[in-house]
Amino acid sequence: MTSAPKTFRVKSFGCQMNVYDGERMAELLGANGMSAAGEGEDADLVVLNTCHIREKAAEKAYSDVGRLRREDGSKPLIALAGCVAQAEGAEAQKRSPMIDVIVGPQAYHRLPEMVAQAVRGGRPVDTDMPAISKFDAFPKRKRANPSSFLTIQEGCDKFCTYCVVPYTRGAEVSRPWGDIVAEAYELVETGAREVVLLGQNVNAWSEDGRGFADLIRELAQIDGLERIRYTTSHPADMTDALIAAHAEVGKLMPYLHLPVQSGSNRILKAMNRSHTVETYLATLAKMREARPDIALSGDFIVGFPGETEEDFTATLNLVDEVGYASAYSFKYSPRPGTPAATMEDQIAPEVMDERLQRLHERINTHQTAFNRATVGKETEVLIERKGRYPGQMIGRTPWLQSVHVETDAVPGDIVSVSLVSAGPNSLAGVIPAKAAA
Ligand code: SAH
Ligand code: SF4
Ligand code: F3S
Numbered sequence: 001m002t003s004a005p006k007t008f009r010v011k012s013f014g015c016q017m018n019v020y021d022g023e024r025m026a027e028l029l030g031a032n033g034m035s036a037a038g039e040g041e042d043a044d045l046v047v048l049n050t051c052h053i054r055e056k057a058a059e060k061a062y063s064d065v066g067r068l069r070r071e072d073g074s075k076p077l078i079a080l081a082g083c084v085a086q087a088e089g090a091e092a093q094k095r096s097p098m099i100d101v102i103v104g105p106q107a108y109h110r111l112p113e114m115v116a117q118a119v120r121g122g123r124p125v126d127t128d129m130p131a132i133s134k135f136d137a138f139p140k141r142k143r144a145n146p147s148s149f150l151t152i153q154e155g156c157d158k159f160c161t162y163c164v165v166p167y168t169r170g171a172e173v174s175r176p177w178g179d180i181v182a183e184a185y186e187l188v189e190t191g192a193r194e195v196v197l198l199g200q201n202v203n204a205w206s207e208d209g210r211g212f213a214d215l216i217r218e219l220a221q222i223d224g225l226e227r228i229r230y231t232t233s234h235p236a237d238m239t240d241a242l243i244a245a246h247a248e249v250g251k252l253m254p255y256l257h258l259p260v261q262s263g264s265n266r267i268l269k270a271m272n273r274s275h276t277v278e279t280y281l282a283t284l285a286k287m288r289e290a291r292p293d294i295a296l297s298g299d300f301i302v303g304f305p306g307e308t309e310e311d312f313t314a315t316l317n318l319v320d321e322v323g324y325a326s327a328y329s330f331k332y333s334p335r336p337g338t339p340a341a342t343m344e345d346q347i348a349p350e351v352m353d354e355r356l357q358r359l360h361e362r363i364n365t366h367q368t369a370f371n372r373a374t375v376g377k378e379t380e381v382l383i384e385r386k387g388r389y390p391g392q393m394i395g396r397t398p399w400l401q402s403v404h405v406e407t408d409a410v411p412g413d414i415v416s417v418s419l420v421s422a423g424p425n426s427l428a429g430v431i432p433a434k435a436a437a
Contacts (some may be wrong), residue, residue: 014051
């Protein structure tokens with residue numbers, strides 16, 4: 001028996017959906033009488049909201065658990081949440097006896113009750129995927145970020161051969177239309193100017209014949225909501241209706257994150273991706289026709305089992321052909337229980353390292369080129385937070401570029417900025433009046 005926790009800290013790893021869940025868990029704990037521990041302060045309860053997508057992420061979670069032991073030998077109450085919790089279940093407590101509570105991504109509504117059980121000496125585990133929605137249990141928000149996440153869809157039915165998500169997040173489920181719209185209003189009323197719609201396959205959202213594009217058009221009606229973004233999309237669900245929305249809905253930002261994973265059709269097939277390089281490029285071409293200034297982004301895996309130098313070269317060629325504004329690349333990581341983990345011809349780590357390095361360089365070149373091409377433009381920037389220096393603020397352009405600018409504007413303001421210089425990851429801007437002076 002320990003005393004009931006008064007303060008908590010939630011640490012989220014992995015994708016934006018985990019960030020969203022982490023924020024909602026924090027609100028839920030707050031509504032149950034706990035308060036967030038201050039920076040650098042010991043918390044009575046620590047929630048580690050983990051990611052299982054690649055090996056290192058899970059290892060990191062376990063080492064983080066270990067590091068929660070305090071100098072005097074005591075430890076906070078520890079709840080393991082997220083995808084490692086879902087995948088490992090009670091096993092995680094065997095691997096790390098310091099863990100008190102194990103709660104999977106669909107069971108967060110039970111977190112306060114499970115913490116109370118742990119206080120009484122229990123070691124509760126809940127990795128069920130119940131029909132009732134965790135979303136209903138989350139309390140109303142008090143304050144939203146200028147750019148706020150809103151989860152609209154969870155789970156994945158695609159079963160790419162390398163990926164754990166279908167196992168950790170379950171089948172594709174769309175949140176109800178009415179709940180999403182109500183939450184968007186709540187976000188705007190509490191400070192959001194932009195919502196980022198989230199889902200493992202966000203563009204697969206549907207309800208009673210209505211699709212993702214219909215939902216976007218509905219949200220665009222909300223006064224005070226200025227920008228709509230979404231992530232992550234699957235190429236198979238890029239409908240013409242969604243592409244048309246990019247041409248017609250001004251609030252829908254000109255940015256598309258559309259992971260392709262490889263530039264080789266042979267590898268794409270082995271990955272069980274349902275697209276080919278040709279169908280992927282055709283989708284992007286339609287998108288560029290609808291919205292010529294669209295910034296394109298993607299994900300790549302290097303070193304998938306059987307990947308030859310020729311396959312990898314095809315990936316580099318695809319990067320050149322698309323000219324990504326940004327892209328993420330990962331070394332293939334075998335995940336237990338996935339088909340690719342037992343495929344022949346696993347690629348040697350040195351080969352993966354070397355390919356990743358080459359891909360990084362290639363992507364970097366395009367990112368820098370994209371950013372440089374916007375220098376000289378005047379564009380709207382949504383101010384999100386303070387920068388490192390006094391008077392400096394950081395915000396984002398419609399193309400999701402990060403911009404540093406000296407201004408009196410506060411988070412949530414949308415200001416006109418002249419872009420004056422660019423690096424691979426961010427730009428510097430000035431307020432136009434100053435530029436003229
Ligand atoms: N649903 C999204 C991606 C979710 S996972 C989609 O299909 O595009 C985010 C990214 O992690 C993936 O796009 C992929 O590039 C990477 N990833 C997933 N499993 C991986 C693995 N086993 N090894 C390395 N990277 C992986
Ligand atoms: Fe994973 Fe593929 Fe589903 Fe994306 S579409 S979450 S990569 S299984
Ligand atoms: Fe990671 Fe789970 Fe997201 S595995 S990427 S936290 S869905």
